[in-house]
Amino acid sequence: MSEQFLDLLYGEAPREAFDAVVTGAVDDGLDGPALQRLRDHRTVALRIREQMERQRQREAEMSALYETANDLTAIRDVDAILAAIVRRARSLLHADMTYLSLNDETDGASYMKVTEGALTPEFRRLRLPLGTGLLGLVAQTGEPYFTEDYQNDERFLHREFIDSAVDGENIRAILGVPLTVEGTVIGALLAVHRQVRRFPPREVSLLMSFAAHAAVALENARLFEKLDTANQQVRAQAHAVEVAASAHDKLTDVLLHGGGVGDVADVVADVLHGSVVVLDTEGHRLAGESGSVDDLDDAIGEARASGRSVRVSRPGGPSYVAVALAGSEHLGTLLLHGLPGELGLADRRTLERGALVTALVLLFSRSVAEAEERVRGELLNDLLERRDLDEARLVERARRQHAELEGPTVVAVAAVEGLDRHRAAQVAARLGGELQGLAGEHDGRVVLVAPAPEDARAVGRQLCERVQGAGGSCTVGVAIATGGPAEVAAAYGEARRCLDTLVTLGRTGEVSDPAGLGLARLLLGQNGPEELDAFIETLVGPVLAYDARRGTELVGTLEAWFAAGSRPAETAKRLHVHPNTVAQRLDRVSTLLGEDWRDPARGLDVQLALRLFRLRAR
Structure with missing residues (x-):
């Protein structure tokens, strides 16, 4: 009959099957020493069965721990790892429910992160102040705790809302172990039963092992997050360097090909994905798309003082102001607006580089304009003072300045108020260029020489309109030179006398030619035979x-x-x-x-x- 116990062990039979062998032998009349030996064999077989059961349990535990460790290297999703740990712990400990909590140091509480086997949503949302209940005590002290019957265990600080949640789950026995990372308690792992029972050391040890794996998973997640953040920063920096290099190349190309401030604005707007407005020192738009350019004085002042771009709050999102400086001289302002979001440090440096290139372009443009102004001024002076009597040479010099002086020419002489001499000359020069003529300052007055239209006074009126648009006012005398450059000097004298007569009569702001003055021209002018003729x-x-x-x-x-x-x-x-x-x-x-x-x-x-x-x- 002893061989039957071996068969039962081999077949992993339940304990009752072993007892049935002894009972059957007694029924068959076995007694005395033979019956005692059979009972002894049963005792040995049951010990072997328990040993085998413990071994199988140990193997299952080790397999689960191995799978969990394997998960740590194969799964990057920390929530998936924690869920697997809680699920395996419940299975191996044959618990009714397992759950994992994480500490919130700011709030001074531990909150449910993962639950397995919970019956009520209230329990899944539970937050326990540190030190309250068994969970709060484990999360605070970092020591494992267990109780056979939580509701009747006075070692723990009970709260009504905690006990209510525990009652809702019918929880009785609880085992809790801490989650520790580098000596710091970050949470707890717990297993519960809905009946009173003890927790043998083996279960405590097993749950501690799962808690260690959970801590490793959380630490790995933290390290991976830091690594991801570092990678994102590296990628962002690499992108910023790439954008800055692209902007540098494009801005350099603008300089090499003689581009203007509009080209610079287009490059900066394209690289930074916004819109750029370029303003002169008086706030007038030089280039760029439309946008509100009011109330920028404080930002411009701050940008000039710091030498850096300044963020300004504008309708439609963040905007940035950068100034184009040559030393301490303010040449212009860049306003970047219409952005999808805030600018990073590298992008702000790109905007500042755009402002620097704008300053170079404006300096170059000013140098060219000043050179052209000197050349035009010399030609104008030669015409008005008859320094150069070679008419063909004068015509050729005028053509090089894109001026047409071969036919009838109108000469306008203006007395300007409200603008400084340089600004007034600039306004006249711009109009002169549009009319294919010359303009500048001569003998304290603004002079414009251009091809004569049908109504010579129309040129004088245009000059007045431009001056008024710049914030000034003017009085203009005009005259016609019908014989080309050689007669410009005489026409200038005639226009100057017209102007002097208008000023003497107090007719400021008017435009007149000699015919418009009539008798007053003779009475108030300085006249001789030529003037009479x-x-x-x-x-x-x-x-x-x-x-x-x-x-x-x-x-x-x-x-x-x-x-x-x-x-x-x-x-x-x-x-x-x-x-x-x-x-x-x-x-x-x-x-x-x-x-x-x-x-x-x-x-x-x-x-x-x-x-x-x-x-x-x-």
Whole structure:
């Protein structure tokens, strides 16, 4: 019969099967020493069975610990590892529920991280102040604790909300072990039963092993997170270096190819994924897309003082201001706006590099402008003072400055108020370039020389509009040089006298040519024979030329008409011609002088010009 015990051991039979062998032998009449030996064999077999059971349990535990250790190297998801640890601990300890908590030092509590076998959502959301309950005590002290019957164990600090959650789960026996990383308790791992029972040392040791693995998983997760953060920083820095290098290459290309501030703005906007506005020192837009440019004075002042970009709060998100400086001189301002987010340090350095390149471009542009201004100024002075009498050379010099002086030319001389001389000359020079002419300062006045339009005074009005747009005001005298560069000096003198007359009359802000001044020009100007001839030519020159070419009597008709008090019939009697002839001659005069020659003011100027003509003829 002893062989039956070996079969039962081999078949992993339950304990009851071993007892059944002895019972059957007694029923068969076995007794005495034979029955005792059978009972002894059963005792040995049961010890062997228990040893085998412990061995299998040990193997299962070691297998679970091995799988958990393997998970630590194969799984990067810390939540998945912790869930596997809690699940395996429940299985091996045959617990009704297992759970893992993590400490929140800021809040002074330990909260549920993972649960396995929980019945109520309230328990899954439980947070225990450190030192309360068994979990709070383990999480605070770092020592393992267990209780056979938690509800009746007075060693622990009970709280109503904790006991309520425990009652909801029907928890009785609890085993808790700490999670420790580098001597610091970061949480606890617990196993519970819903009945009163003890926890043998083997279960405590096993749960401690699982807790050690959980601590390693959490520490690895922390290290991986640090590594990921470091990798992200490295990638971000590498990207920033790449962006900075790209920006450097593009900005260098702008300089090498003679680009302007608009090209710099486009590069910075493209690299930093925003919009850029470039302003001059007075806040006027030089380049870039539209954007609010008000209230930047404080930011500009801070940027100038620090030499760095300054963040400003603007509608639509963060914006940044950087100044273009040449030493301590403020040349311009860059406003970067419309960004998807905040700029990093490397991107802000890219913006500042863009401001530096803007300063270089503005300095270069100013140097070129100053050089062109000197060249244009020399040419203008040569024209106005007749220093260079070679007309062909003057025309060629003008062409090199993109100016056209071969045909009739208008000369405008302006007295400017409200702007300094340099700024006024810049405004005039810009207009002169647009009109294919020259402009600058000469003898304390702003002078503009350009191809003459049909109405010469229109050039003077344009100059006034530009000056007003820059914040100033001006009075302008204009004159026409019909014979090319050689007559510009004479036209300048005529325009200057017109200006002086306007100023003397107090007609500031007006524009006039010699014809617009009439008699006042002779009375208030500094006049000599040339000025008288110019006055006569301006007022009645076309009529004199017509008589000289055709042999007509338009001048005599005009004199008779004025002498007759502007009455056609009386004029006809004085000339001994038919009134229709007088009407025809006066129509011809209107064609030559314009319809307004009959107006009283203009008529007086024309009559005086005829008198002076007769006097000069004598």
